[in-house]
Structures are given as C-alpha cells and as structure tokens.
Amino acid sequence: MKKTGFLFDERYLIHDTGPYHPEVSDRLLAAYQGIKKAGLLEKLVLFKGVRVDLKWVEEVHDADYIARFGDACVAGKKELDTPDCQMCAETYEIALLAVGGILDALRRMMEGEIDNAFCPVRPPGHHAERSRAMGFCYFNNIAIAARYLQKEWGIGRVGIVDFDVHHGNGTQHLFEDDPTVFYYSIHEHPSFAFPGTGREFEEGVGAGTGYTKNSPVLPGQGDDEYRRLIVRDLIPAFETFRPEVILVSTGFDAHEDDEMADMRVTTEGFNWIMETIVGLADTYAGGRLVSILEGGYSLQRLPELVGNHVRILLGDPAGALQKNG
C-alpha cells in the first residue's frame, strides 16, 4: 500500500460563495465524510494548509491581479471579475492557504514522506487565468503547483490530467507555449458547456505545439466514451511525453447525478479513470501524483466518489470500491 497524503483544513470551508451557488463548503465536508465512512482516514497522512509564499503565486499570476484580488476582499467586494466568482472577506487568504497546502503536499512527496496525495481545496483553480478570475476560480492551484515542482525541485516534465467536466482554460493558456508541461483535458464539448474552450484542434502554440491535448465529449456520453478517448488520446501522449510527476485536476461533475453538466459517467467510470491515471504515474513518474480538487457538486455522490478516489491512490488491496449508489 502507498503512503497517501490528505490535505484537509477546516479553513477551506470559510470561503463563502453566497446564496444559490453550487461551489459550497458542504462539498468538502461530503468528501471528508466519504473518506471517513470508507474507513480510510487512519490510513492517510493528514496535514493542514499553510499560507503560500507569494513568489510562487507570482510564477503564474500577474502581481497586479494578485493585489486586485486581495484589495477586493479587504474592501468587502462580493465578486471578482464575474458574477460566477462570489466571495467573502476571507476568500483571498483562504485561496493562499489552498495553494500553500498543495505546495506542502508536493514538498512532502518530493522529500519521500508520502508517495502521492489528495488535496480537496477550496476555491478551485483550473479556470483562473493569469489576470482574471473565472468559473469559481481565483488562483490556478495546479499551474502554480507545476511551476513549483520545476523551480524548487528541478522536475523537467510535468504531466497534468484534468478530468473535471469543464475545460481547464486557465491551465491550458498558462502552459500552451511550454513543452515542459503537458496539459491533457477530457471534458464536455465546449459548444455546449462552460467555458467554450478545449476544442479538439487546440494543441498548443509555438514551442508548446503538441503538448496540449483535448478530448471534448459530446453531451449525454458516459463511461464508454471516456474510456475510448482516454485510451486513444491520453495514454499514447504520456507514453511519448513520459512525465516525471503527474498532477491531476480532479472534478467529479461529469457524474450522471451531477446537475452541473450533461455527462453520464458512473462511479465505476470514475474508478477506471483514476486507476488509469495512477497506472500512468506508476509507469512513468515513480508513482508521484498529486490530485487537486476542482469541481463536483453532487453532495449525494461525492462521498462514494472521493472514498474510491482515495482508495485508488492508496492502492488499498483490502478494501472494495463502492458501487454507483
């Protein structure tokens, strides 16, 4: 069994998105309950968030944007850049704690204390652009994580897999001209779903051409189509790229019971996706993988989905994965 880290911090619950917003703190509680109910809590290495050194955030975001976000919170503004990004006075600090927690998970993994980690943080990150908050996201957690691995730990090739139902426009744009970070995303087709990017022909620019790969999925599709596209697109791409570490933008919103989108992936389908990604990490990256939570809004399904996700990270042979509820 692997040593799996679990970043959990009650302060991530403080980020308040106001009424009628799907990205709520109950999501993290549901995730926590799922892990607990599956009897996995004592098998994990638990740690809390730490405030990130701003220099890492500045690797990805403009200093002006970081300051604008901080100022907006201090001034009591309730949204940043778009009505989608609802926030409270503490959101900026919580976002810094989220990034810091993820970098701490990476440090522990690189130092050998853990093999991999699951980081259910709020706010999520993959829509955040260099200078723009978007789609419930403020700082691009996974992008900052990739740069931290490269600059602090000398990792050459970082592979990012994003299976949130929405395309990670921010992550793609931040690395589209960079051949050292491969961005793979599978998501609902952009003609139907937010944010309208991630078309099949977006494959990177300049020196980064060929280091971005998108698998858009038409609405109503489920496990079979996800499996077909991951086998066709992701597996051969990573066979060529050979990532030294894999970072995962984990979203459970492609689940058939999630109302955010129109996909029909089952709990078993998510198990297969994660087993496949962990398999790629074992093959190319010495098992080094950190999973960072993005979306997933079905409070009924999150416990079983997260429980299974963590059990797969642990490589726990004793426990059976839960079935689609």
Place this chain on the structure above:
Amino acid sequence: MLVGKSMTSKVITIDKNESLFTAREVMRKNNIRHLPVVDGENRPVGIVTDRDLRSAMPYRIYRNPDTAQAESERIAKLKVSDIMTEDPMTIPLTYTLQDALLLIQEKRFGAFPVVDDKGKLVGMISVRDLLRAFINVLGIGEPGTLLGILVEEKVGQLKRIVDVITEENISFGSVLVARYGEKGKRAVFPYLLTNNVIRVKKRLQEIGFKLIDPMEWYIDQLNR
C-alpha cells in the same frame, strides 16, 4: 453592424502594370488572397485573386520541355491587367454585415472591396472578417454555457425566459431563436456568460419550459 467596423482597413493594393510574380509575392508576404487593383485616384479598377494567379501560372507548363521555355517567357510578360477581373463588384461603407454575408453567399466571392461615397477604396471585407464578426455575434469568444429551451410559438415567451435569467443576475453572450421540428414550437438558445446554470435551469422548468436534450441542439437537426 456596418461593414466599415469589421473590414480590414489597411488594404494592400497593386498597380495594374505589375508582373504576376510581383502580385504573387505581395499575396504571399501579406497572407492574403485578394488584391484590389486601383487607379491613380485610388478607385478600384480590378481585383486579382490567388486563384487567378494559379490558373495564369500553371506548373504543368514545365511538364512539356519543348514548350516550357516559351511558356514561361510568355507568363513573364503578363501583367496584372491581363488577368484581373475588371470593374469588380464593390460594396459601400454603409452596407451592413448581413448585406455582405448574403452577397458573399450569392456571388460566391471570397472578398469585396469596400468604397466610400466617392468610390474610393477604403477597405476589404472578406469571409475571414465575417467569420470574426459572426463569432462575436454568437458570443462564443467569451466563456459561457449554452442552454436549449423549447417554447410555444406565441408572443411573450422570450420575455419570460429573459426575466428568469435576469433575476439570476446572469449576462447574455447571445440569444438565437430557431424553428424546431415540432409544429408550433420554437427553440431558444441563450448563451449565458456563466458556469452556474443549475438554478436557472430549474427555474425555467418550474415555470413550464422544456429544456431540449443537448444532443438535439445541433442546428442541422432543426428544420431549416
């Protein structure tokens, strides 16, 4: 929505006495496919396209070594005025984008020179410019989510939809209304600049609207 706002104003032109080789070079360098030919007063007197050049300078002449030399000498003597389309159809600055779209479809041209009220060349409007404008009209350059809503074909339906969306504090990228397969029905496609559509979808259903199955959204499945 006037062509003046969407056209390319930095027009590259050519003189009618230039050689075909020069014309080809100008097109290549500027990555364009239509070269307007103007007189001394900057009035369009002709247009040369990349297709005109290809047919005037066919590579096949080199297949026959007996005539290749003579042929290439003949081509070298040709001028733009020998192959251009004379008196090209122009459109005035005051035309709308819709005019240009319909004309391009009807005439099967790739671009039109745009002229001011004195007939002087002020721009070119091409299929490429219109595509950009159309993307802008659809709003798909901005992040958002497309909804498909089935409505009765009667007055006031769109208002009810807009009211709900407005109450949810959501901005519109665009709204398309199309005929739907079922008689007496219309399909409304609001493109909403948000990721957060759970509640708005529920509210639309609560007031009696049917959301269209996403896979039936494709325009080609709708009646034309």
